[in-house]
Amino acid sequence: MSKYKFFIALVSVVTLLAVALYVKDQMIPDLLKDSRNEQVHSLRFDTQEAKAVVFYPKNVETEFVNSMAQYIRSDLKASHFSSENLKVDFRQFETGDTLFLCFDVVDESGKLLRTYSGICHLETHEVLQLDDLVQDSFYDFLSSEFRTAIKSSGILGDAAYTTEFYEKTNAEKMREVSFYLEDDTAYLYLETKIAGSDELLCAELKLSRLAPYFEEDELFYQAPRLVNPVSHYVDPERPMVALTFDDGPVRNNTLLALQLLNEYDAKGTFFMLGFRMERNPDVVLEVLNEGHEVASHTYNHPYLTKKSTNLTYQYSRNQEILSEITEGQAEIRLLRPPYGSFDKKVKETSPYPLIMWSLDTLDWKTLDAQATHDSIMANVQDGDIILLHDLHESSVESLKTVVPALIDAGYQLVTVSELMEARGIEMKSGVSYSKARKQTDASE
Numbered sequence: 001m002s003k004y005k006f007f008i009a010l011v012s013v014v015t016l017l018a019v020a021l022y023v024k025d026q027m028i029p030d031l032l033k034d035s036r037n038e039q040v041h042s043l044r045f046d047t048q049e050a051k052a053v054v055f056y057p058k059n060v061e062t063e064f065v066n067s068m069a070q071y072i073r074s075d076l077k078a079s080h081f082s083s084e085n086l087k088v089d090f091r092q093f094e095t096g097d098t099l100f101l102c103f104d105v106v107d108e109s110g111k112l113l114r115t116y117s118g119i120c121h122l123e124t125h126e127v128l129q130l131d132d133l134v135q136d137s138f139y140d141f142l143s144s145e146f147r148t149a150i151k152s153s154g155i156l157g158d159a160a161y162t163t164e165f166y167e168k169t170n171a172e173k174m175r176e177v178s179f180y181l182e183d184d185t186a187y188l189y190l191e192t193k194i195a196g197s198d199e200l201l202c203a204e205l206k207l208s209r210l211a212p213y214f215e216e217d218e219l220f221y222q223a224p225r226l227v228n229p230v231s232h233y234v235d236p237e238r239p240m241v242a243l244t245f246d247d248g249p250v251r252n253n254t255l256l257a258l259q260l261l262n263e264y265d266a267k268g269t270f271f272m273l274g275f276r277m278e279r280n281p282d283v284v285l286e287v288l289n290e291g292h293e294v295a296s297h298t299y300n301h302p303y304l305t306k307k308s309t310n311l312t313y314q315y316s317r318n319q320e321i322l323s324e325i326t327e328g329q330a331e332i333r334l335l336r337p338p339y340g341s342f343d344k345k346v347k348e349t350s351p352y353p354l355i356m357w358s359l360d361t362l363d364w365k366t367l368d369a370q371a372t373h374d375s376i377m378a379n380v381q382d383g384d385i386i387l388l389h390d391l392h393e394s395s396v397e398s399l400k401t402v403v404p405a406l407i408d409a410g411y412q413l414v415t416v417s418e419l420m421e422a423r424g425i426e427m428k429s430g431v432s433y434s435k436a437r438k439q440t441d442a443s444e
C-alpha cells in the first residue's frame, strides 16, 4: 500500500477517462496520439513552500488551461510539499472532438507526486465531467470490480462482508473514486472509513477489463454489447445462499432486482422463460454482465411430465435464443422444471441438472413483500436455494430488506453454480439438487 501513497490524490473522477483512453491507446494505436507537437508553453508560480513550473499546451483553449492551472496551484499550496522545485508537465490526448489533458506533478528527484486531469470539448471549449461521458451502469461495473479486488486481497477481513462495506462501495460512491494509471493497471482509491479504520482502500484493476465497455470510435461509455460479466468473489468458508428468480425476464421487475442486488454485491440465478427472453434480449444481457446466472425454466412453462410436451424443444430452445443474444458467448447450464415437476423420463432426457429449492417463499401466493421477507428470514440456513419469482413486483420489492438482512446475518448471496462450486458439488445432467449444505451430499 505505502508504495502507492505517493500516487494518490488524483483530482477527481475525471481522471477515469484516462483509463478509457489508455485502453483505446492499446487497442487502436492510431486513434490516440500525443498531440503535443512541440507546442509547449510554461508558466511559473510560487506557493508558500514550492516553486512550480507548469508546462501546458499552446493549442488548447486558454480558459480551460488557466482554470486547471489555478486549481493545481491552490491544491499544491494546500498540500505543503517539502520539495523546493516542482515540475508540472502535461500529457495531452485527443479523440474525436474531445481533449483530455493530464498534468503530472514531479519533484526534483523525478518522483511523481500527483496527477491532475480534465476534459474539454475541442470545438465548444466546454469543460466536461466524467458524468457527461459515461452511462450510470458504468459505476455498477466499477463497484463490482472494486469489491472483488478488496475481498480477494483480504485487507479488510470480515469487514468486507458487511452491509457497511457494501453501502460504502456502491455504484454511487464510485463517483468519488480516484485513479492512478501505471502500465496495464489502474489503481483505484477510495477514501472511506470502514469498521472504524482510516485505511485508504486501494484496488487494482487490469485495464483490459475495461476495454469491452468502450465501443470502437466511441468515446462515450456504452453497456457492452456482448458478454463481459463483472467479477464476483466468493469465500467458500463463509455461509452462503442462492436467491433464484423464476418466470422472467419481466423488464421493470428484473431490472429493479438487478439494481437491488448490485447494491450489496449480491448475485442471483434467473430461471428464464424462452419466450420472455425473446422479448427482452437487452435485459438478458444485462443480467449476465452484472454477474448473475441465466438459467432455463423452459420455453413456455409446460408440465414436462405431460405426454404432449415436446421435451427436446423445451430443453434446447432457450439455448438457441441465448446464443443469438450473445453471439454464442453464453451457455445455459441449469434447468428448473416448471411447477417443480419432473419424472423418470425427464431425469433420463434432461441435458441439464434439475435445480429445485430448499426454501419456498410462497411469494406467488402472498404477493406481499413483508411476508416474503419474513418467510426467508425465519427459515434461512446456510446452503439454501431460495425460490422467488421476478414475475411479481412484490417479490422484487422484498429484496429491499431481504438482501441487507441476509448480509447482516452473515450470508454471501451467490448464484446456484457458485454455491455448488464452493461446496465441491459437481452437478450431473438429470440429477436434481435443492440445496448445498456444508460437507453433505446435496443430490436427492
Ligand SMILES: [Zn+2]
Residues within 6 Å of the ligand: 246, 247, 297, 301, 338, 339
Ligand atoms: Zn415457473
